Amino acid sequence: xxxxxxxxxxxxxxxxxxxxxxxxxxxxxxxxxxxxxxxxxxxxxxxxxxxxxxxxxxxxxxxxxxxxxxxxxxxxxxxxxxxxxxxxxxxxxxxxxxxxxxxxxxxxxxxxxxxxxxxxxxxxxxxxxxxxxxxxxxxxxxxxxxxxxxxxxxxxxxxxxxxxxxxxxxxxxxxxxxxxxxxxxxxxxxxxxxxxxxxxxxxxxxxxxxxxxxxxxxxxxxxxxxxxxxxxxxxxxxxxxxxxxxxxxxxxxxxxxxxxxxxxxxxxxxxxxxxxxxxxxxxxxxxxxxxxxxxxxxxxxxxxxxxxxxxxxxxxxxxxxxxxxxxxxxxxxxxxxxxxxxxxxxxxxx
Amino acid sequence: xxxxxxxxxxxxxxxxxxxxxxxxxxxxxxxxxxxxxxxxxxxxxxxxxxxxxxxxxxxxxxxxxxxxxxxxxxxxxxxxxxxxxxxxxxxxxxxxxxxxxxxxxxxxxxxxxxxxxxxxxxxxxxxxxxxxxxxxxxxxxxxxxxxxxxxxxxxxxxxxxxxxxxxxxxxxxxxxxxxxxxxxxxxxxxxxxxxxxxxxxxxxxxxxxxxxxxxxxxxxxxxxxxxxxxxxxxxxxxxxxxxxxxxxxxxxxxxxxxxxxxxxxxxxxxxxxxxxxxxxxxxxxxxxxxxxxxxxxxxxxxxxxxxxxxxxxxxxxxxxxxxxxxxxx
Numbered sequence: 001x002x003x004x005x006x007x008x009x010x011x012x013x014x015x016x017x018x019x020x021x022x023x024x025x026x027x028x029x030x031x032x033x034x035x036x037x038x039x040x041x042x043x044x045x046x047x048x049x050x051x052x053x054x055x056x057x058x059x060x061x062x063x064x065x066x067x068x069x070x071x072x073x074x075x076x077x078x079x080x081x082x083x084x085x086x087x088x089x090x091x092x093x094x095x096x097x098x099x100x101x102x103x104x105x106x107x108x109x110x111x112x113x114x115x116x117x118x119x120x121x122x123x124x125x126x127x128x129x130x131x132x133x134x135x136x137x138x139x140x141x142x143x144x145x146x147x148x149x150x151x152x153x154x155x156x157x158x159x160x161x162x163x164x165x166x167x168x169x170x171x172x173x174x175x176x177x178x179x180x181x182x183x184x185x186x187x188x189x190x191x192x193x194x195x196x197x198x199x200x201x202x203x204x205x206x207x208x209x210x211x212x213x214x215x216x217x218x219x220x221x222x223x224x225x226x227x228x229x230x231x232x233x234x235x236x237x238x239x240x241x242x243x244x245x246x247x248x249x250x251x252x253x254x255x256x257x258x259x260x261x262x263x264x265x266x267x268x269x270x271x272x273x274x275x276x277x278x279x280x281x282x283x284x285x286x287x288x289x290x291x292x293x294x295x296x297x298x299x300x301x302x303x304x305x306x307x308x309x310x311x312x313x314x315x316x317x318x319x320x321x322x323x324x325x326x327x328x329x330x331x332x333x334x335x336x337x338x339x340x341x342x343x344x345x346x347x348x349x350x
Numbered sequence: 351x352x353x354x355x356x357x358x359x360x361x362x363x364x365x366x367x368x369x370x371x372x373x374x375x376x377x378x379x380x381x382x383x384x385x386x387x388x389x390x391x392x393x394x395x396x397x398x399x400x401x402x403x404x405x406x407x408x409x410x411x412x413x414x415x416x417x418x419x420x421x422x423x424x425x426x427x428x429x430x431x432x433x434x435x436x437x438x439x440x441x442x443x444x445x446x447x448x449x450x451x452x453x454x455x456x457x458x459x460x461x462x463x464x465x466x467x468x469x470x471x472x473x474x475x476x477x478x479x480x481x482x483x484x485x486x487x488x489x490x491x492x493x494x495x496x497x498x499x500x501x502x503x504x505x506x507x508x509x510x511x512x513x514x515x516x517x518x519x520x521x522x523x524x525x526x527x528x529x530x531x532x533x534x535x536x537x538x539x540x541x542x543x544x545x546x547x548x549x550x551x552x553x554x555x556x557x558x559x560x561x562x563x564x565x566x567x568x569x570x571x572x573x574x575x576x577x578x579x580x581x582x583x584x585x586x587x588x589x590x591x592x593x594x595x596x597x598x599x600x601x602x603x604x605x606x607x608x609x610x611x612x613x614x615x616x617x618x619x620x621x622x623x624x625x626x627x628x629x630x631x632x633x634x635x636x637x638x639x640x641x642x643x644x645x646x647x648x649x650x651x652x653x654x655x656x657x658x659x660x661x662x663x664x665x666x667x668x669x670x671x672x673x674x675x676x677x678x679x
Binding site: 042048052056059151155161162163164165166167170253254255256257259260261262264265266295296299300302303309 | 406408409412413414415416417418419420422423424427435436437438439440441444459510511512513514541679
């Protein structure tokens with residue numbers, strides 16, 4: 001029943017958002033049907049479009065799950081962006097110099113990238129553990145340091161002299177992740193991470209404790225949860241996931257090198273997706289896919305119709321507002337109705 | 351009879367196939383910089399007017415995750431694809447391999463694939479920058495102009511510390527030293543292409559260090575350089591498009607890189623069949639693709655004889671009397 005309600009809320013809000021945007025497209029003298037058809041054709045319409053959408057969604061899923069787990073545990077890790085970049089740059093640099101066979105190299109590079117992300121989050125974890133520094137501010141600030149540090153690495157020490165933009169050299173060809181007919185293996189890693197995260201949050205004791213911390217930290221502490229070590233672990237684990245996103249961007253993406261701007265907006269989009277999904281891991285996965293469709297379809301939409309791709313950012317924002325708004329509204333009113341009926345019952349009994 | 355008809359049909363069909371109808375312009379950045387990307391866009395618009403072709407633009411807004419899907423989308427639709435491929439040379443090669451029958455023209459950098467599908471338009475930006483450097487050196491020694499201090503220092507603001515910008519700086523330095531070997535050159539690389547505020551900050555720093563003329567090589571970021579020149583009454587040199595009228599009285603001249611004209615030229619070559627796939631077209635001052643914009647705004651700032659001297663220099667570079675060295679990474 002709860003699952004049903006959640007799905008219904010999502011679908012209703014997304015439809016509402018589409019209707020609101022249709023009105024806006026109309027005022028701009030374009031045809032909403034054409035715009036949405038282009039979105040569909042280029043986002044889902046063919047296998048090429050679909051596989052490209054899944055590839056686009058892959059990093060979003062990682063950063064989204066990372067944010068979802070953190071927020072659900074009451075740990076405000078906003079450092080996905082920096083962690084992703086640290087993971088990416090580590091993998092990109094090692095991918096140039098490492099000399100091991102392909103079957104071993106790809107997983108090793110991916111995991112090392114993940115650990116680089118975990119290490120970056122670990123700085124925040126250490127500051128929290130020893131100096132009670134709020135991870136909200138430390139992860140946020142580490143984003144800037146990570147961003148400029150990685151750009152420095154790509155512009156000076158590890159610069160590819162032949163590249164036209166600040167970028168590291170191409171990683172060895174043996175470390176390119178294979179794809180199946182256009183669908184990169186990285187997506188299956190994302191699915192695996194989804195299962196792992198779901199298992200962790202729902203099936204393990206530590207996951208349960210984390211969720212309790214998310215509801216109420218003080219209550220969890222009194223109830224005997226190891227709040228300190230749990231939140232350290234959550235920070236490290238979510239940092240690992242973001243770092244893994246960066247590593248797979250290098251190994252499985254299309255660039256195969258670290259360059260300025262490679263992190264795009266994955267970190268913040270991940271945070272946004274987690275918020276819409278109410279920090280639920282499974283929902284995050286589906287919203288990641290959905291935003292992948294939008295992101296991928298946007299290019300085609302801009303191409304077919306004269307509507308600029310910035311419109312998608314607008315649509316995303318409206319979807320976020322609709323989903324969050326509808327959910328709060330439904331919760332508010334259903335609670336009001338429930339208490340009202342209960343009150344009636346009590347009054348009638350007397 | 352039927353045979354004749356069939357032949358006519360066939361010939362007609364081949365012609366229809368041969369004449370490209372759809373042109374795409376894929377750029378790594380975004381339009382609205384009044385400089386580099388806009389110059390190319392004006393060329394694309396010109397094609398639409400003169401040849402009645404359909405055109406589409408895809409802006410990647412410096413987001414690497416959009417490069418690959420943008421290229422694929424463009425390739426599926428267009429016959430001729432003009433690409434400004436900073437940062438996605440590898441993807442360009444990969445997508446061109448998948449669509450080898452399309453005409454791929456890469457602009458401003460050199461991308462070569464094994465099968466010779468992609469052609470490149472490579473500018474000899476050192477030549478234009480040489481002239482810009484010469485102008486800057488002349489102006490910084492003309493203390494009779496308002497706002498010029500006796501120190502012989504000139505500056506440049508670059509977008510990224512990359513090969514093309516270093517080529518610009520290399521040419522700029524040569525030009526300045528050609529006029530006066532004592533001139534000092536200070537360069538700041540800002541690290542963005544679309545942030546005028548940072549460009550302005552960098553220019554103000556250079557002016558504070560004694561520079562009188564700052565050459566902007568940073569697309570939209572560089573617009574801030576022009577603003578800074580106006581704000582404190584110094585001088586700037588524009589880039590890529592003619593930026594003299596943007597801030598009248600403070601932009602001495604602009605080092606043009608006629609991306610639009612080159613697109614037009616290449617497209618005409620495609621139409622009359624002289625275009626070659628896989629070739630590197632090197633455009634410089636001689637081809638009229640690179641050079642200085644000298645107009646009434648320049649003449650309002652500089653005396654007649656200096657303008658003459660500049661035009662003389664430009665002629666010498668075009669003829670090859672002055673050999674401008676090219677940058678070797």
